[in-house]
Amino acid sequence: MEVPExxxxxxxxxxxxxxxxxxxxELENAELRNRLxxxxxxxxxxxxxDGYSKKPIVHNNxxxxxxxxxxxxxxxxxxxxxxxCPGKVVEIDVHGECPCGRALVxxxxxxxxxxxVLDLVPQLVETIEYRGLIRECKCGRIHKGSLGTPGVIRYxxxxxTLAVYLSQQQLIPYDRLQQIINDxxxxxxxxxxxxxANEQCFDRLEEFxxxxxxxxxxxxxxxxxxxxIRAEGSLKxxxxxxSKGRTHYQIHPKRGKGAIDHIGVxxxxxxxxxxxxxxxxxxxxCTHAFCNAHLxxxxxGLVEEDKKAWAKQMKRLLLKCKSxxxxxxxxxxxxxSLNNLYDNIIIRYKSTEVFLQPTWSRGPRHGKKRGRPKxxxxxxxxxxxxxxxxxxxxxxxxxxxxxxxxxxxxDLRMVKLKQKIxxxxxxxxxxxxxxxxxxxxxxSRKQNxxxxxxxxxxxxxxxxxxx
Numbered sequence: 453m454e455v456p457e458x459x460x461x462x463x464x465x466x467x468x469x470x471x472x473x474x475x476x477x478e479l480e481n482a483e484l485r486n487r488l489x490x491x492x493x494x495x496x497x498x499x500x501x502d503g504y505s506k507k508p509i510v511h512n513n514x515x516x517x518x519x520x521x522x523x524x525x526x527x528x529x530x531x532x533x534x535x536x537c538p539g540k541v542v543e544i545d546v547h548g549e550c551p552c553g554r555a556l557v558x559x560x561x562x563x564x565x566x567x568x569v570l571d572l573v574p575q576l577v578e579t580i581e582y583r584g585l586i587r588e589c590k591c592g593r594i595h596k597g598s599l600g601t602p603g604v605i606r607y608x609x610x611x612x613t614l615a616v617y618l619s620q621q622q623l624i625p626y627d628r629l630q631q632i633i634n635d636x637x638x639x640x641x642x643x644x645x646x647x648x649a650n651e652q653c654f655d656r657l658e659e660f661x662x663x664x665x666x667x668x669x670x671x672x673x674x675x676x677x678x679x680x681i682r683a684e685g686s687l688k689x690x691x692x693x694x695s696k697g698r699t700h701y702q703i704h705p706k707r708g709k710g711a712i713d714h715i716g717v718x719x720x721x722x723x724x725x726x727x728x729x730x731x732x733x734x735x736x737x738c739t740h741a742f743c744n745a746h747l748x749x750x751x752x753g754l755v756e757e758d759k760k761a762w763a764k765q766m767k768r769l770l771l772k773c774k775s776x777x778x779x780x781x782x783x784x785x786x787x788x789s790l791n792n793l794y795d796n797i798i799i800r801y802k803s804t805e806v807f808l809q810p811t812w813s814r815g816p817r818h819g820k821k822r823g824r825p826k827x828x829x830x831x832x833x834x835x836x837x838x839x840x841x842x843x844x845x846x847x848x849x850x851x852x853x854x855x856x857x858x859x860x861x862x863d864l865r866m867v868k869l870k871q872k873i874x875x876x877x878x879x880x881x882x883x884x885x886x887x888x889x890x891x892x893x894x895x896s897r898k899q900n901x902x903x904x905x906x907x908x909x910x911x912x913x914x915x916x917x918x919x
Contacts, residue, residue, distance in 0.1 A: 479828075486757045486829075494753035496728070496746060498868075534568050577637045580608070607641070612649040613908040615641065619650060620889040621903060623870050653910050654885040657892050660915045664700055664895060667918075668717050671695040673741075673852045675726045675860035676718070676733055678707055679867055682876035683883040690867045690887065693717050694860040698918070699894035701867070701887035703880075708732040724850065726857050729836070741846035743857035744770055750833055760830050762801035766837060769793055773848055774855050787848060794845070798838045805831040863894055 490497055523529065543564075546556040584597035611633075618624045618632065626646050634640055668674060675694045680687055681703070689707040693700045693715070704711035709732040712718050718725065724739040728746045748770060754763035773790055776782055805828070837844065847853045870886065877883040892915070896906040899918050906916050 483829075486753075489757055490753065492749075494749055494756055496749065532570070534566065538568060577611070577639060607639075607645065609908060609911050611637070611639070611641070612652070612911050613904060615646050615649045616653050616889065616907050616911065617904055619646060620653075620886060621893050623866070623873050625874060649911070650885050650889065653907065654888050656910050656913050657888050657915050660892055660910070660917055661700075661888055663917045664698055664891060665715075665717055668693050668695060668698055668700055669720050670723075671698070671721075672723045673726060673850075673854070674717075674721060674723060675854070675857050677728065677857060677860035677864055678711075678730075679864050680707075681867060681871050681883070684877070684880050688883065690864070690883075691715060692860050692863050692867075694863045696859070697895070697898050699863050699891055699898065701863075701891050701894075703883045703887050709735060712736075724846065724853050726854060726860075728857055729840075739846070740843045741850075741853045742840060742843045744774070744844065744847070745856035745858065747836075747844065754830055754833065758830055762797055762805075762834065763830070765797050766794075769797065770844075773845065777848060777855070782848060790848070791845075794837075794841065798834065802834060802838065805834050866890060866894075 492498060546559070548556050550556060550559070582599050584599045586594060586596050588594055615629065615633070618629050619626070624632065626643050629646065630641055630643075673695060676692070677694075678689050678691045681690050682688065683703065686705075688703050688705055689711060690701055690703050691711060700715075700717070702715050704714060706714075712732055718733070718736045718738070721736065721738050724741050725733060725736065726741045726743060727733040728743045734740060748767055751763040751767040751770075754760040755767065769790070776786060776790070847855045867890075877886070892906065892910065893903055895918060896903050896916070901916060901918075909916055
């Protein structure tokens, strides 16, 4: 057979192999292009990975409301309230003369007007001297009063509380913290004092930590998440367990099941666990609910990169479900309608996604792996919606389950902020101190306790266990 000029003769088997290879390369090329376009809005990547050149988000998952900014009709206004017993009273008398010619200061006092000003006292630190009296008995023996305080002079628990608060709550580094205390209070403190104050608070919160973990086991809903942080020169993981009233942080070298078992809360938890589909969480015998904010970002990625119609419809449906719940519009008819829409999207597009799967083979067996081709990202996500429907729509049926996992992510935000400021923890002990004290601070805020008073109670060895 004569072959025309510019053509080569190829066997049919080789021709099919070339076509399969082209299909594979096109699929890999499309996947790599999609990776370049991933950001925090259409994937699970954190916002910090977007860099300084990130573009403004044109479309986000937030539904625009119809309310105007500011207080809404019926909102109870708040303003400063005057103190009944002010710390200091300054009387301003009336001067001058009355038109009748009498001096006003000689007039009869019939009342007064009030104005109050909140301001700092001139001296924030006071020196308290303890004097142990020495008495001599008639028998000649000398008796001394017990001072009960070590050292000739030291800083009190109030300054220790302020140091722990600025260090662990406001995340101020030691050198800047020393400057602040020197400027505000006029005293100089050392790194050793700051480290000792944090360690003292840490040691006296051990009972709180155990009580807090035991209380979290009995919660109806727990939001779980984890984030990486460097400690002792290596990557560690800070795990958080969050409820509406409590927070627990714990650092561990591992991210998965080993770390979760070591923390010891989820293995005994029987409520609803809200998470981002991280597979180790799903191994525990409790009710599961998925974070729909993560799913919305995945759907956004498919809409932007692959123009998937089913992803656009499913995203619109999830936001519609959230709006119906937030506005109290859920009833049996509404739930049935939303479920039917959900099922119809999957039924309509499942066969299409399977048909679009690559059919190329792995080529000759010489040096090649065998098996099925990799499924597309779109099909994998569609199967998640098909197989995990109850976990995704759990928030529609249980009023205690949130739409997303933002409670845990907000709690973890302080860990990332600490990492941005300090970069890392030099020691494992420092990271453990941070996690335990931050657990106490976050729980205090959720329980509407004053953080400064709660920290002072802990330093005085009377940590609040919270009910």
